[in-house]
Structure formats: structure tokens, C-alpha cells
Amino acid sequence: MTQLRSERIRLGMVGGGRDAFIGGVHRIASRIDDHYELVAGAFSSTAERSRESAADLGVASDRAYDTFEQMAEAEAAREDGIEAVSIVTPNHVHRAAAEAFLSRGIHVICDKPMTSTLDDALALKAVVDQADALFFLTHNYTGYPMIRQARDMIASGALGTLRVVQVEYAQDWLSTRLEQTGQKQAGWRTDPARSGAGGSTGDIGTHAFNLAGFVTGLSCTEVLADIDAFVEGRELDDNAHVLLRYAGGAKGALWCSQVAVGNENALRLRVFGSEGGIEWAQEDPNYLWHTPLGEPKRLLTRSGAGASDAANAVSRIPGGHPEGYLEGFANLYTEAAMAIIARRDGSAATGEQLVPSAADGLAGVAFVDAVVRSSAAGGSWTVFTS
Numbered sequence: 001m002t003q004l005r006s007e008r009i010r011l012g013m014v015g016g017g018r019d020a021f022i023g024g025v026h027r028i029a030s031r032i033d034d035h036y037e038l039v040a041g042a043f044s045s046t047a048e049r050s051r052e053s054a055a056d057l058g059v060a061s062d063r064a065y066d067t068f069e070q071m072a073e074a075e076a077a078r079e080d081g082i083e084a085v086s087i088v089t090p091n092h093v094h095r096a097a098a099e100a101f102l103s104r105g106i107h108v109i110c111d112k113p114m115t116s117t118l119d120d121a122l123a124l125k126a127v128v129d130q131a132d133a134l135f136f137l138t139h140n141y142t143g144y145p146m147i148r149q150a151r152d153m154i155a156s157g158a159l160g161t162l163r164v165v166q167v168e169y170a171q172d173w174l175s176t177r178l179e180q181t182g183q184k185q186a187g188w189r190t191d192p193a194r195s196g197a198g199g200s201t202g203d204i205g206t207h208a209f210n211l212a213g214f215v216t217g218l219s220c221t222e223v224l225a226d227i228d229a230f231v232e233g234r235e236l237d238d239n240a241h242v243l244l245r246y247a248g249g250a251k252g253a254l255w256c257s258q259v260a261v262g263n264e265n266a267l268r269l270r271v272f273g274s275e276g277g278i279e280w281a282q283e284d285p286n287y288l289w290h291t292p293l294g295e296p297k298r299l300l301t302r303s304g305a306g307a308s309d310a311a312n313a314v315s316r317i318p319g320g321h322p323e324g325y326l327e328g329f330a331n332l333y334t335e336a337a338m339a340i341i342a343r344r345d346g347s348a349a350t351g352e353q354l355v356p357s358a359a360d361g362l363a364g365v366a367f368v369d370a371v372v373r374s375s376a377a378g379g380s381w382t383v384f385t386s
Contacts, residue, residue, distance in 0.1 A: 006341045011036040012075060012082035012106075014068045014097045015089035017043030017053030019184055022111055023088045026138070027057070029329030030086070035337035039063060040082050042071045068097045076104035084109060084340055090194040091116035091202065095124045102131040107340050109136045109333070113206045113368065114361025116196030121365035128358040134343060136336045137356040139210045139364075141267065143331030145302045145311040145323065146288040148354070150271070150278050151215045152310035153290070160275030160293075165244065165252035167212040167270075169204040170263035174238050177231050190236050198368035199236025201227060205256035205371070206364040208267065210356065212254070213363070216271055218246040220384045223367070225374040230259050242371055245381075285324045313352065332356075362386045 011030060016023015023043070030036040040063035043053035047066035054064030065071035075081035084107040087097045095115045098108045114137055115121040128135040141147060153159065178186040188194040189203050196202050213220065222245040227237040238259045244252030260266070267282035279289040286302040300306040303319035314331045315323060335353040342349035366386035374382035 006035075006345070008037040009035055009084055009337055009340055010039050010080065010082045012040040012042075012071060012085040013038060014042050014071070014085060014087045015044070015093070016041070016086070017049055018056065020088065021185060023086075025326065025329060026086045026088050026109075026111070026333075028326055029140075029333045032327065032330035033334045033337070035334060035341075036084070039080075040065070040071060040075055042066065042068045068093075069100055072100040072104055072106065076106065082106060083344065084336075087111060090188040091196050092194045095120040098124055098135065099127050102127055102133050102135065105131075105133050107134045107136075107336075107343075109138060109336055110361070112137055112139050112210070112356075112361065113196070113202055113364045114358065115365055116194070116202075118365050118369040121362045125358045125362045134336070134339055135358045136332065136339075137358065137361045138329060138332050139207060139214070139356045139360065140325065140329040140332060141207060141211050141282060142214045142354060142356060143314060143328035143335075144282075144285050145307070145315045146280055146285060146300070147211070147215060148314055149288055149300065149302075149308045149311035150269075150280060151217075152308045153278065154216055154271065154273075158276060158290075158292075159271060159273030159278065162216055162218060162246075162248075162250045162271060162273045164272040165212050165216055165218065165246070165250060165270075166268075166272075167208045167252070168255040168266070168268050169208040169257075170255070170260035170266040171204065171258045172261045172263050174200075174231065174234075174258035175261055177233060179234075190234055192235055195236060196365075196368065197236075197372045199229065199234070200238050200256045200258045201240045201242075201371050202236075202368050204258065204267075205240055205242070205254065206367060208254050208256055208269075209367045210360060210364055211267070211269055212244075212252060212271075213360075214354075214356070215269060216246075216250070218248065218250055218252075220252075220363075220367070221245050221247050222381050223370045223374055223384050224379055224381045225371040226379050227371060227375040237372075237375075240371060240375075242374075282324075285328075286319075286322055310352075359386075
């Protein structure tokens with residue numbers, strides 16, 4: 001990754017306190033390339049836990065806030081206030097928190113999906129468009145080197161005219177009603193009030209949908225969906241099968257499941273065109289299979305002889321040493337840093353920045369909305385608009 005020669009970005013965090021998995025991931029990612037310093041936070045929905053989390057993280061007590069509203073107001077008034085904030089709460093908080101900081105000129109790095117409802121996504125996108133601050137969405141798989149390679153190959157025409165897109169994200173951790181045991185992550189992800197209308201579709205289906213669009217450059221126009229809550233008593237879907245129609249005639253299929261016993265984080269992508277095909281699996285992320293039409297299948301490796309400039313630009317260590325989940329997040333944080341520092345300095349950003357945007361976030365929430373509506377209508381083709 002490009003190393004920036006500049007003062008660290010003063011970073012705040014909303015959510016991500018004790019026992020919050022994704023908050024720790026974001027903090028690690030923000031420091032891998034050493035462009036950020038965590039200096040403030042509203043780390044929990046309760047004031048006491050927020051202060052305890054701040055102490056755990058070495059954040060000064062006077063910058064441990066009870067609410068994100070309090071934090072946005074106070075930090076905007078400080079000469080040394082935060083320049084950016086990471087929002088790592090359950091989905092239903094994203095819009096209000098993002099708007100509180102954007103309205104005060106503070107850049108936002110938001111976990112996916114962008115919001116819990118389509119109305120909120122449309123409203124937040126409108127705020128982002130008018131804000132004097134930047135917005136980034138952390139679909140972290142877009143930061144993997146071989147995903148960047150796949151995107152680059154397709155854009156260069158290596159696969160010819162695209163015909164078929166197959167993407168799936170299979171897990172098994174919700175195969176029982178885990179949310180009834182008090183498990184925090186399961187609790188909010190299966191709660192419509194906090195997660196939104198989609199269960200597995202919102203949690204991991206949005207990742208699969210975003211990845212397919214990021215790599216292929218295709219725009220989805222219609223979906224036909226069949227979603228289920230297989231676990232008795234569960235309010236939101238834990239499995240979805242979705243057919244996709246893309247502009248230009250390509251067809252796709254997306255499967256996401258959190259009840260696929262034997263699968264941990266099996267995100268897989270296959271793309272087939274008139275001149276060849278590619279295959280990639282997140283659990284083996286440093287490899288990309290490429291099959292040119294009429295030729296033997298070939299294995300491309302991160303930092304290997306076949307790696308493109310796009311892959312090398314987001315690789316840190318020699319080939320054979322695995323890079324993956326945390327580094328993917330870090331690539332997005334560093335690309336966001338390039339844009340933030342350029343805005344701070346009044347200069348042009350260096351390097352390519354492919355961090356998902358509010359437009360991508362709106363597309364993800366619109367995907368969930370269209371899938372839920374299609375399934376409710378008995379699996380009918382539903383126009384996808386974002």
C-alpha cells in the first residue's frame with residue numbers, strides 16, 4: 001500500500017465497545033498502515049459501558065461520550081476534534097449517526113449495510129451528496145488483492161462479453177436459534193427493528209451482491225427471490241436464493257445462507273464470459289483461477305508472476321504469506337485516508353481509491369428491499385432501482 005507522509009487522522013468511533021467483534025476489526029484495520037489514531041468514542045448504547053470501553057482502549061475520559069449526538073457536537077467544537085468517525089453499530093443506528101457527523105464536516109467510515117431501511121438509505125445518500133465531508137462504506141472484500149485483480153481483468157476484456165455471474169455466501173452459525181441464548185451478534189442480526197427487513201440477505205447477501213457488482217462492473221436491473229426463515233420462530237430470513245438480471249443481458253444467481261451446516265465464511269464468486277471464466281473463494285483468498293476459452297485452467301496467485309498492478313497495489317507481504325480479512329479492511333481504510341488527507345491538504349488524492357461509496361450502500365439496501373418484495377410476491381421478477 002502507498003505510505004502517506006502526513007499527520008495521523010484523528011479518528012472517533014461510534015459503537016465497537018466491549019464484546020463487539022466488528023469494532024475491534026475496524027480498529028486493527030485503521031492502524032495496519034498507521035494513518036489513524038483513535039482519540040474519541042461513544043462506544044456503547046449505555047454511558048457506563050462506553051466509559052469502560054474507552055478506558056480499555058486508552059481513550060481519554062473527557063472524550064468518552066454517552067451518545068453519538070454528544071460526541072459529534074463536542075468534537076466539532078474542539079480545535080483538535082476528530083476528522084473522521086467509524087460507525088460500527090447495528091444497522092438501525094447508521095443513518096442518524098452518519099448524519100450527525102456529516103452535518104458537522106466530519107468524514108464517515110460506515111460498516112455495511114449502509115442503513116436498515118430503504119427510506120433511510122435514500123435520505124442518507126441525499127445528505128452525503130450535499131455534505132462537505134466524505135462517506136465510505138466498508139464492504140471489506142473489495143479490498144482483497146485477487147478481487148482487485150479479477151476486476152482489472154474483466155475491465156480489460158480478458159473474459160470478453162460477460163454472460164453468467166454466480167455468487168454465494170454460506171455460513172452455518174445460525175443453524176439453531178442462537179439469538180435466544182443472549183448471544184449479542186445473533187440477537188441484533190435477527191431483530192427486524194435493528195437489522196432491517198433482511199436477515200441473511202442484509203448481513204451477508206449484501207456482501208455477495210456488492211462483490212459481484214464490484215468485480216464485474218454490471219448493474220442489476222431485476223431480481224427474482226425465494227427467501228426463508230428455516231429456524232422455527234425466527235423473524236428474518238436465514239436463507240435466500242436470488243436470480244439476477246443485469247443491464248446488457250448477463251444473468252446471475254446469488255445464494256446466501258446462515259443455516260448451511262459445514263460452512264464458515266464460504267463467500268465464492270464465479271464469472272463467465274465469451275472468452276473465459278474466473279473463480280475465487282474467500283476462504284482461500286490469495287488464489288484466482290482463470291480459464292481462457294479453449295485453454296487449460298491456470299492458477300494466479302497474489303504477488304505471483306501473473307499478479308496485476310491492481311493486485312500488487314494492495315499487497316503488503318511476499319507471495320505465499322496469506323493476506324485476507326484484516327488486510328482487506330485495512331486497504332479500504334488506507335484508501336479512505338488518501339482521500340481524507342487530500343481533502344485536508346487541498347490536494348489531489350494519490351493512488352486509486354475504490355472504497356465503496358454511498359451509492360454502493362444505497363444499492364445494497366435497495367437489493368434487500370427488492371429481494372424481500374419479490375419473495376413476498378411469490379417469487380416474481382421485481383424491478384431493482386437505487
